[in-house]
Amino acid sequence: MPRPPHAVLPLAAIRVLEVGGGTALSYVGKLFADFGAEVLKLEPPGGDPLRRQAPLVETGEGRESALFAWLSTNKRSLTADTAAASGLERARQLLPGCDVLLDARPRDEREAAPLGIGLQHLVAAELSDFGDSGPYRDFAATDTVLRALAGVFACTGPAEGPPSLLGGIAGAVTAALAAFNAVAAALWSGAGRRLEISLHEANIAVAEYQAAQSVTNPEVERRYGVNRFAPTCPLGVYRCKEGWLGVSVVTPAQFRGFCEMIGIPEIGHDPRFVVGLDRLRHVEELEALFVPRLLGRSAEEWFAEAIRRRLPFAVVPDMATLLQTPTHRARDAFATVERGNARFEGPTLPQRLTRTPPLPGGRAPRAGEHDGMAAPPARGPAAPRPVPLPLAGLRVVDLSMGWAGPLCTRQLADLGAEVIKVEACQYPDWWRGVDPRPAFFAERRYEQDVRFAVLNRNKAGITLDLTRPEGKALLKRLVRDADAVVENYAREVLPKLGLDYAALSAERPDLVMLSMPAFGLEGPWRDARAYGSTLEHASGLPTVSGAADWPPTTNQLAYGDPIGGLNAAAALLVALLHRRRTGEGQQIDLAQVECMFTLAAPWIIAASVTGDAGPRLGNRHPELVPHGAFPCRDEGWTVVAAQDDAAWARLARAIGRPDLAEDPALATAAGRRIREGALEEAIATWTAGRTAEAAMAALQAAGVAAGAVLWPSALKRDPHLAARGFWQDAERPFIGRHEQPSAPFREAGKGPYAVRRPAPTLGQDNTAVLGGLLGLRPEELQRLEAEGIIGCDAVPVAQRKARTPII
Incomplete structure (x- = not known):
C-alpha cells in the first residue's frame, strides 16, 4: 500500500x-x-x-x-x-x-x-x-520491572517457573x-x-x-506450561512438517473445525471438550492427538486451510522471513531508515x-x-479554559466487539467522548461469553462477565439487528450525527450488509471510520481470522521469546488485542485532528498484525542490519547483566536487573556479597557475562529466603531495579496502585460491586479520570438513544422490539435464524 x-x-x-x-x-x-x-x-x-x-x-x-x-x-x-x-x-x-x-x-x-x-x-x-x-x-525501573509489577509476566512460562520475561x-x-x-x-x-x-x-x-477473569475464573492465574493459557485450549505454537503454526481455538465451533481439519472430527463433538477450560484440563490427551497430525503438512499449508475454514491460525515466521513476507511488503509495513x-x-x-x-x-x-535553528515564533493567544474532559462533544458509534476495538473506544470514552456501543440480540459482544448452552442464556450469564464490564465502561449501549433493513436504516441515521465509527467485524461483513465506509460516508461525508482487520482490508490474507494471540504469532515475536531450547513461545494470552486497541485509538485521534483542521474525513485500514511489529522492532531492525535477529536469551538481557526472574518464598518471583555497573555493585552488597562487588573482573557487563550463571545462583540464593515483595523492597532501597512478578489479581491489592486511586469501585446490574482499572493518564496533580457509568447491559440505552437521540416514539420502539430488531435479551444460539453472520 x-x-x-x-x-x-x-x-x-x-x-x-x-x-x-x-x-x-x-x-x-x-x-x-x-x-x-x-x-x-x-x-x-x-x-x-x-x-x-x-x-x-x-x-x-x-x-x-x-x-x-x-x-x-x-x-x-x-x-x-x-x-x-x-x-x-x-x-x-x-x-x-x-x-x-x-x-x-x-x-x-x-x-x-x-x-x-x-x-x-x-x-x-x-x-x-x-x-x-x-x-x-x-x-528504579527497567522495561521488564515495569511489566512485572503490571501483572504481565506471571501467567507465561513453565508451570514450575520461572515466568518468562519478554525482552x-x-x-x-x-x-x-x-x-x-x-x-x-x-x-x-x-x-x-x-x-x-x-x-x-x-x-x-x-x-x-x-x-x-480471575474474579469468576481463578484458573486463569496459573502457569500451565509453555504455550498454554487459561481459559482456552489449544493456544500456542506447534511444529509442522515445515515451519511453525500458531493455533488459537476459543469457541466450540472453532474446536470442531480444527478437529475436522486435522482428521479427528469425532473429538470435536466429544462433550468433554465443549468449552476451553474443559479442553485445558485434558490438554495432554488432546495434544497427543493433534501434535503428530500437524507434522503431516507444512505451516503454510495449514494456514491456507485455516483461512478457508475461517480458523484463527497463523504461520509463525522468524524475523528475516517476516521482513520478506509479500503481504507485508505490499502494504509497506517496513521502510528504509x-x-x-x-x-x-x-x-x-x-x-x-x-x-x-x-x-x-x-x-x-x-x-x-x-x-x-532560531526559536520558532510564539503561538497565538491563550486558548479558552478547557472543558473537564478533552473529548467532550465527540460522538463515536462503536460496532466493535471483544478486546481490541472496545479498548480503543474505552480510551475515547474515558477521555470524555460519547460512545454508543451497538450490539445485536442475535450476536452480542462475544466478551459477554461464547457458551452456546441454554442455561447460559436462561440465567443471563452474558451479563455477568467482568471482562465486558471493564472494557465497556463509560459507554451507552443499544441493540440493532443489522441484517434487517430497518436496523440498517437506524444505524445510518445514527451515523449522520456521529464523528467516527469503529468496527472490527470480519472484512466482508459490512460490505455485504451495505454498511461499509462508502455507504456510511454517504450519510456523513466527513466521517472518520476505523476498520481493524487482522491483516488489512486487501491482499491474500484479508479473510484470515485472528485473535490477539494470532496476531502475536504472525508477528514473529514468539521466535525471539523464551529460552533457546523452547519452541517459539507465546508471551501472553493475547498481546495483540491491547496493542491493537491502543494503536487504533491513536489512529482515530490523528484522523480527527486532521478533520478538525481540514474538514476531511477518511477510512483507516488498521492491520492489527502490523501493530505488533513495533514490539518486535529491536529484532526486526537487527535482522535487517545484520541478517540475524540474535540469539534467544530467555530471561537474560543483551546489555544488562545480571537480569532475570529469581525465586522467592511462597512461590513468588522477583525480577532483578543491574541497570548499570554502579547498580551491580549495589546489588552485590545488598545480597551480602561484597566480594563480588569488589571483584574487578565483574566491574563491567562484559566481565559479568562470563560468570553470569554463577551470579544468578548467588542472587537466587538470597531471594529464596524472602518474599517477592521483601526482596523488591530491599533491592530498591539499594537503588537496584527490581519488581515482584505480580499475578494480575494481586494488582488490586498493590499498595502503590491503591495510593494512586487506580482501582475505582463501580456498581452494575448482574455483577454488583466490582473494581475498574483507571486510565493511565490523568491531569497533573489530580486523581484519575472517573468511571462515570458502568458498562451497559444489553440494549440498556435503546430508549435514550433511539428515542431521545433519533426521536422514535414509544410505540415505534415497542414494534421494533416485538419484531426482534432491538431488545434487551440475548437470543439463544439454537433460536437464531440463519442470517448473514456479523462476527
Whole structure:
C-alpha cells in the first residue's frame, strides 16, 4: 500500500518539544514526527544515551544505534543539557512556539525546574515510570520491572517457573501509545493541559483480561506450561512438517473445525471438550492427538486451510522471513531508515490512514544537527479554559466487539467522548461469553462477565439487528450525527450488509471510520481470522521469546488485542485532528498484525542490519547483566536487573556479597557475562529466603531495579496502585460491586479520570438513544422490539435464524 503522491501529513501544523530520555518518550515523539509534526528533540552533550544501544550501524561519522535511528526518524536534534541552567533556558526559549511538551526528565529535575508553566496554550505531558505519587514513585525501573509489577509476566512460562520475561521495548511502546492518545485528545480539545502518564499503569492494559477473569475464573492465574493459557485450549505454537503454526481455538465451533481439519472430527463433538477450560484440563490427551497430525503438512499449508475454514491460525515466521513476507511488503509495513551513510529497514507506523498516511521510514538526525535553528515564533493567544474532559462533544458509534476495538473506544470514552456501543440480540459482544448452552442464556450469564464490564465502561449501549433493513436504516441515521465509527467485524461483513465506509460516508461525508482487520482490508490474507494471540504469532515475536531450547513461545494470552486497541485509538485521534483542521474525513485500514511489529522492532531492525535477529536469551538481557526472574518464598518471583555497573555493585552488597562487588573482573557487563550463571545462583540464593515483595523492597532501597512478578489479581491489592486511586469501585446490574482499572493518564496533580457509568447491559440505552437521540416514539420502539430488531435479551444460539453472520 504505497503512500499516495502528494498526500498531506495530518499533524504538519503541530510543533513538539521532546525533553528527557527513554524509549517511551522517543516513541511518542516518533508518532508525532512520522505524521508530520515538527519534533524538536533536545539531547544532552554527546547525544542521547540510546544512540549507543545495539545493534550499531556505521554512519560515516561513527557507529550509532539503529534502534535509536528508527525511533528518531523525521525529528530535529538540538543540544541542550536541561540539568544545567543554559539548557533549561534553551528549552524555555523554544516552548512558546510549541504546541506540545513531552517531558521525561528525572522527577527531581522536573520538580526543581518545571517547564511550560504559564503557557496556557501548551499541552504538556510528563512521563515517568510510576507516576508522581505513591510508594513506588522513586523506584528504579527497567522495561521488564515495569511489566512485572503490571501483572504481565506471571501467567507465561513453565508451570514450575520461572515466568518468562519478554525482552525488548514492549512496555515502552505500550506506554507511549497511551501517552500519545492523551496528548492527541488534549490537542483535539483545543486548549492547553498538563498531563501525567505512568508507564507502569499503561502496561496494566495487557493484564486486564486475567485481572477481570480471575474474579469468576481463578484458573486463569496459573502457569500451565509453555504455550498454554487459561481459559482456552489449544493456544500456542506447534511444529509442522515445515515451519511453525500458531493455533488459537476459543469457541466450540472453532474446536470442531480444527478437529475436522486435522482428521479427528469425532473429538470435536466429544462433550468433554465443549468449552476451553474443559479442553485445558485434558490438554495432554488432546495434544497427543493433534501434535503428530500437524507434522503431516507444512505451516503454510495449514494456514491456507485455516483461512478457508475461517480458523484463527497463523504461520509463525522468524524475523528475516517476516521482513520478506509479500503481504507485508505490499502494504509497506517496513521502510528504509537513514542515519548518515547507513540504510536499513524498520517497521512503519501501523496507523494506515487512507487519505493522510504516515511517512514510511525517514532520516534520523545526527546529534545536535539543528543547533543553529532560531526559536520558532510564539503561538497565538491563550486558548479558552478547557472543558473537564478533552473529548467532550465527540460522538463515536462503536460496532466493535471483544478486546481490541472496545479498548480503543474505552480510551475515547474515558477521555470524555460519547460512545454508543451497538450490539445485536442475535450476536452480542462475544466478551459477554461464547457458551452456546441454554442455561447460559436462561440465567443471563452474558451479563455477568467482568471482562465486558471493564472494557465497556463509560459507554451507552443499544441493540440493532443489522441484517434487517430497518436496523440498517437506524444505524445510518445514527451515523449522520456521529464523528467516527469503529468496527472490527470480519472484512466482508459490512460490505455485504451495505454498511461499509462508502455507504456510511454517504450519510456523513466527513466521517472518520476505523476498520481493524487482522491483516488489512486487501491482499491474500484479508479473510484470515485472528485473535490477539494470532496476531502475536504472525508477528514473529514468539521466535525471539523464551529460552533457546523452547519452541517459539507465546508471551501472553493475547498481546495483540491491547496493542491493537491502543494503536487504533491513536489512529482515530490523528484522523480527527486532521478533520478538525481540514474538514476531511477518511477510512483507516488498521492491520492489527502490523501493530505488533513495533514490539518486535529491536529484532526486526537487527535482522535487517545484520541478517540475524540474535540469539534467544530467555530471561537474560543483551546489555544488562545480571537480569532475570529469581525465586522467592511462597512461590513468588522477583525480577532483578543491574541497570548499570554502579547498580551491580549495589546489588552485590545488598545480597551480602561484597566480594563480588569488589571483584574487578565483574566491574563491567562484559566481565559479568562470563560468570553470569554463577551470579544468578548467588542472587537466587538470597531471594529464596524472602518474599517477592521483601526482596523488591530491599533491592530498591539499594537503588537496584527490581519488581515482584505480580499475578494480575494481586494488582488490586498493590499498595502503590491503591495510593494512586487506580482501582475505582463501580456498581452494575448482574455483577454488583466490582473494581475498574483507571486510565493511565490523568491531569497533573489530580486523581484519575472517573468511571462515570458502568458498562451497559444489553440494549440498556435503546430508549435514550433511539428515542431521545433519533426521536422514535414509544410505540415505534415497542414494534421494533416485538419484531426482534432491538431488545434487551440475548437470543439463544439454537433460536437464531440463519442470517448473514456479523462476527
